[in-house]
Amino acid sequence: MKILVTGGAGFIGSNVVDAYIREGHDVxxxxxxxxxxxxNVHPDAAFYLMDIRSDDLRKVFDIERPDVVNHHAAQKSVPKSVEDPVFDAELNVVGLLNVLNQCVAFDVKKVIFISSGGALAGDADVIPTDEEHVSDMISPYAISKYVGEKYLHFYAVTYGLTYVSLRYANVYGPRQVAEGESGVVPIFMENFFQNRPSELYAYADQPRGTTRDYVYVDDVARANVLALTKGRNVPINIGTGVEMHIEDIYRQMQEVLGHDLPLIRKKERVGDVRRSCLDCTRAKDVLGWEAEVSFKEGIRRLYRYMSKTNSP
Ligand SMILES: NC(=O)c1ccc[n+]([C@@H]2O[C@H](COP(=O)([O-])OP(=O)(O)OC[C@H]3O[C@@H](n4cnc5c(N)ncnc54)[C@H](O)[C@@H]3O)[C@@H](O)[C@H]2O)c1
Known part of the structure; x- marks a missing residue:
């Protein structure tokens, strides 16, 4: 199968590209x-340095004629989307529409769209949260991902395009960059490597911090392989269903890495989602997928990778 991956030089997209190539696909x-x-781009993949909003995208589709399009390219920062909603929409909505128009023009068989389970569920009243519980979205990022799914539905109904929307939980693993918005795992990992203490934002009534659902990138890549042939016109949560407090994440990482660096407690941050964890029953039913890598095993794998490369 020939698969075009947008954002295939990024953290998750490049791991997905590797998995597709291991399965024998052209990427x-x-x-x-x-x-x-x-x-990050696998040497066997063809590479086009191009913006998804470019008119030249049509030429790439004309030359390559992909069977499947896997859409990872996006503006992925919640605070940046709040600061600049126009930029967020240009990438996550207008960019997506340019990709979908080429999919229709060149008879792409399926689109795998990457959405965000955490952003769409927000501060849900039901935890773990399934695909039907969509919050009152309070960030342009959540809105643009949700609108993306609505456009996919429109293209499915109007042009017969087939899609699946994978709504990721918090993903971690090799090639993730430790920036403010990338989640605590790469930030804690980097701090351990640099012998620096880490910070915990705690609530008076939730002293161990917010909760998150952390899924290892190899499991996420496997979901993208299964989604090539399974799942039709539905959103599917991709997480572990395990709700972890940030302090527990830190303690487990400390244990695996054998560190005793201090955790500095800070007051809660405004706007943080307090609890987040995805119900992934649909992924099991539709894709035959379940997360297999435990958190401690994921940290061991990430540590081995970082020890070899000395970078995330
Ligand atoms: N990291 C997570 O935990 C997480 C959780 C939920 C959803 N997601 C989604 O997964 C996808 C990948 O995220 P990631 O964490 O790997 O981020 P990333 O920044 O590592 O990857 C994004 C890639 O897209 C490329 N890109 C950005 N704008 C582009 C444009 N206009 N044209 C072409 N390429 C462009 C970037 O260069 C990068 O290679 C995003 O859609 C993000 O919203 C990520």
């Missing part, structure tokens, strides 16, 4: 390298 990557790196 084409379109990425503008705004946050991705050329060295």
């Amino acid at each position: 084409v990557v379109v990425d503008n390298l705004s946050s991705g790196k050329k060295e």
Whole structure:
């Protein structure tokens, strides 16, 4: 199968590209390298340095004629989306529409769209949260991902396009960059490597911090392989269903890495989702997928990778 992966030079997209190539598929990557790196791109993948909003995208589709499009390229920061909702919509809505128009024009068999389970569920009253519980979205990022799913539905109904929307929980693993918005795992990991203490934002009534559902990137890549042939016109949560407090994440990482660096307690941050964990029953039913890598095993794998490369 020929698969075009947008954002295939980024953290998750490049791991998905590797998995597709291991399965024997032909892969084409379109990425503008705004946050991705050329060295993340598998040497057997064709690479186009291009913005998903470009008119030239049509030429790539004309040359490559992909069977499936896997859409990872996006503006992925919640605070950035709040600061600049226009930029967020340009990438996550207008960019998506440019990709979908090419999919229709060149008879792509399926689109795998990447959405966000955490952002869409928000501060849900039901935890773990299934796909039917969508919150009152309070960030342009959540809105643009949700609108993306609505556009996919429109293209399915109007042009017969087939899609699946994978709503990720918090993903961690090799090639993730430790920035403010990438989640605590790469930040704690980097701090352990640099012998620096880490910070915990705690609530008076939730002293161990917010909760999150952390899923290892190899499991996420496997879901993308299964989604090539399974799942039709539905959103599917991709997480572990295990709700972990940030302090527990830190303690488990400490145990695996054998560190005793202190955790500095800070007051809660405004706007943080307090609890987040996905119900992934549909992934099991539709894709035959379940997360297999435990948190401690994921940390061991990430540590081995970082020890070899000395970088995330
Ligand atoms: N990291 C997570 O925990 C998480 C959780 C939920 C959803 N997601 C989604 O997964 C996808 C990948 O996220 P990631 O964490 O790997 O981020 P990333 O920044 O590592 O990857 C995004 C890739 O898209 C590329 N890109 C950005 N804008 C582009 C444009 N206009 N044209 C072409 N390429 C462009 C970047 O260069 C980068 O390679 C995003 O859609 C994100 O919203 C991530």
